[in-house]
Amino acid sequence: MSGLLAILWVIxxxxxxxxxxxxxxxxxxxxxxxxxxxxxxxxxxxxIIELINFAHGDVFTLxxxxxxxxxxxxxxxxxxxxxWVYVPILVFVFVLVMGLNGLVNITIERVAxxxxxxxxxxxxxxxxxxxxxxxxxxxxxxxGPVSLRFPNLLPDTVxxxxxxxxxxxxxxxxxxxxxxxxxxxxxxxxxxxxVVLVILLSVFINxxxxxxxxxxxxxxxxxxxxxGIDINRTISATFFIGAALAGAGGMIWAxxxxxxxxDLGFTTGLIAFTAAVLGGIGNIEGAALGGLxxxxxxxxxxxxxxxxxxxxxxxxxxxxxxxxxPTGLLGMRVPEK
Amino acid sequence: xxxxxxxxxxxxYGRVQALHGVTLEVDKGEIVALIxxxxxxxxxxxxxxxxxxxxxxxxxxFDGRDITFTExxxxxxxxxxxxxxxxxxxxxxxxxxxxxMGAYSRKDRAGIERDLKHVFELFPRVEERRAQLAGTLxxxxxxxxxxxxxxMAKPKVLMLDEPSLGLAPILVETIFSVIKEINAEGVPVLLxxxxxxxxxAVAHRAYVxxxxxxxxxxxxxxxxxxxxxxxxxxxx
Numbered sequence: 001m002s003g004l005l006a007i008l009w010v011i012x013x014x015x016x017x018x019x020x021x022x023x024x025x026x027x028x029x030x031x032x033x034x035x036x037x038x039x040x041x042x043x044x045x046x047x048i049i050e051l052i053n054f055a056h057g058d059v060f061t062l063x064x065x066x067x068x069x070x071x072x073x074x075x076x077x078x079x080x081x082x083x084w085v086y087v088p089i090l091v092f093v094f095v096l097v098m099g100l101n102g103l104v105n106i107t108i109e110r111v112a113x114x115x116x117x118x119x120x121x122x123x124x125x126x127x128x129x130x131x132x133x134x135x136x137x138x139x140x141x142x143x144g145p146v147s148l149r150f151p152n153l154l155p156d157t158v159x160x161x162x163x164x165x166x167x168x169x170x171x172x173x174x175x176x177x178x179x180x181x182x183x184x185x186x187x188x189x190x191x192x193x194x195v196v197l198v199i200l201l202s203v204f205i206n207x208x209x210x211x212x213x214x215x216x217x218x219x220x221x222x223x224x225x226x227x228g229i230d231i232n233r234t235i236s237a238t239f240f241i242g243a244a245l246a247g248a249g250g251m252i253w254a255x256x257x258x259x260x261x262x263d264l265g266f267t268t269g270l271i272a273f274t275a276a277v278l279g280g281i282g283n284i285e286g287a288a289l290g291g292l293x294x295x296x297x298x299x300x301x302x303x304x305x306x307x308x309x310x311x312x313x314x315x316x317x318x319x320x321x322x323x324x325x326p327t328g329l330l331g332m333r334v335p336e337k
Numbered sequence: 338x339x340x341x342x343x344x345x346x347x348x349x350y351g352r353v354q355a356l357h358g359v360t361l362e363v364d365k366g367e368i369v370a371l372i373x374x375x376x377x378x379x380x381x382x383x384x385x386x387x388x389x390x391x392x393x394x395x396x397x398x399f400d401g402r403d404i405t406f407t408e409x410x411x412x413x414x415x416x417x418x419x420x421x422x423x424x425x426x427x428x429x430x431x432x433x434x435x436x437x438m439g440a441y442s443r444k445d446r447a448g449i450e451r452d453l454k455h456v457f458e459l460f461p462r463v464e465e466r467r468a469q470l471a472g473t474l475x476x477x478x479x480x481x482x483x484x485x486x487x488x489m490a491k492p493k494v495l496m497l498d499e500p501s502l503g504l505a506p507i508l509v510e511t512i513f514s515v516i517k518e519i520n521a522e523g524v525p526v527l528l529x530x531x532x533x534x535x536x537x538a539v540a541h542r543a544y545v546x547x548x549x550x551x552x553x554x555x556x557x558x559x560x561x562x563x564x565x566x567x568x569x570x571x572x573x
Contacts (some may be wrong), residue, residue, distance in 0.1 A: 075343070137514045138488070209441070212430070212434060212437070212438065212525055213438075213441065215427070215429070215430060216430065216438050216549075217426050219429055220425050220426075220427060220429070221426060222389055222409075222425065223421060223425035223426070223427065224438075225387075225388075225389060225409035225410050226387055226389070226409065226413065226414035226418070226419050226421060226425075227413060227438045227439060227441045227442070227490070228410050228411070228412075228414055228441045228442030228490070229410055229438075230408075230410040
């Protein structure tokens with residue numbers, strides 16, 4: 001019902017000012033792609049050990065923090081501009097950051113969550129919050145309370161410039177000079193890299209033996225052990241992959257906004273967590289969808305309502321979902337018998 | 338020396354003792370039934386053998402080697418497979434993926450495909466539903482899938498926990514005839530059942546568990562004819 005109203009509202013906005021709406025949607029989809037990368041880690045970890053890993057948002061920030069000095073090793077500093085020679089370096093640094101981030105998260109699980117696996121739920125939740133503070137504190141001590149300048153490595157050029165499609169829809173037919181809409185290469189790069197990562201993840205989860213073992217562990221830990229699955233291994237793999245995606249997200253974020261700060265993960269983490277809940281926590285497709293929706297909702301709110309209300313709107317959604325539809329949009333559809 | 342031996346096994350859930358010195362064995366070619374009322378420790382016995390929990394006292398050995406503290410994920414590889422109580426399928430995975438999960442610890446591809454075919458011969462209904470999510474199957478189909486999944490591990494001993502629970506009488510017949518068939522192919526079966534009369538009828542030997550203690554043991558026939566057992570478990 002409320003979804004229908006929202007869609008009607010968006011159609012109305014589109015009729016009023018198509019160019020503005022499309023530009024807003026582009027922003028929303030780009031931000032949403034980044035939220036989705038972080039939301040995937042929340043949902044995967046929740047799916048397998050039913051823990052809300054509050055440190056996950058900071059693992060995301062850590063990706064950017066690790067990426068900066070690694071780029072520096074290749075002579076890329078905050079002033080460096082885009083050039084094709086940097087593309088392979090960038091890809092290499094991405095892979096390295098993802099791997100390092102994954103190892104950090106495996107360590108976190110080993111130290112802070114595994115010893116508490118059979119303890120009451122609240123205990124690992126508290127250590128997760130503790131880990132979050134530790135990570136933020138470590139990044140604060142490392143680089144200080146300032147925003148780090150990140151190189152603007154993605155080209156600022158426009159990928160696609162087209163006139164407002166209003167004419168095509170028969171709207172605004174009277175206006176002669178339709179406004180232009182720009183979609184930047186940056187936005188396209190963010191969305192494409194996210195799509196690639198999500199496809200890789202989905203192939204891994206659904207096709208490989210370890211991926212299937214991870215799903216089995218998430219659905220029934222004891223039964224998984226009876227199949228011969230080493231659940232410590234699948235849980236470690238889950239933390240690794242979640243952190244690798246978040247690390248990629250942190251790098252993408254930093255390259256897109258050209259700045260990153262030690263406490264970025266706090267709000268971004270909460271937004272991504274909301275995205276995971278909206279999509280249905282534990283559900284991978286749901287996290288991707290939730291990320292996208294939250295990004296779009298946030299962008300619409302910032303353009304048409306007020307940016308200062310963003311957090312209110314997002315946490316309002318979180319509360320509404322938890323109250324009215326706790327399984328989220330794509331939550332567990334098959335009943336457990 | 339029997340294939341699977343438990344000797345004086347004590348097991349606890351927290352401070353509550355669930356098993357008191359349980360001693361039992363399963364030998365090659367046998368169907369051994371484990372009967373008893375709710376909470377007698379039947380499932381706990383299987384969990385202890387599978388390594389999902391470990392005994393506080395006593396030993397478990399399989400094929401001449403001590404597996405008392407072997408991890409659950411390693412037990413299957415040795416050839417002890419369990420179809421757990423409540424079936425515990427992977428509800429959000431397809432039927433075929435559930436079967437392949439059963440073969441998780443195996444590497445012999447040709448053998449896995451052969452066993453898959455065999456499972457489909459035993460349970461044609463499971464083959465019909467191969468692409469469906471396991472959670473959408475009926476209770477009977479789920480039980481067949483759970484047994485098929487356990488068979489996919491190529492068991493040297495197969496443990497079935499309440500395979501007939503909640504099934505229609507006609508399906509109970511099917512399940513028990515398949516148990517006999519599996520056993521006739523040379524797989525020893527340790528069968529936990531509340532349906533004592535059915536279990537004792539197919540079992541070569543049986544144990545009666547009462548509040549964590551082996552109260553009685555004997556051949557299936559002996560126990561079927563024993564007055565105590567008739568009174569307590571057969572409702573006669």
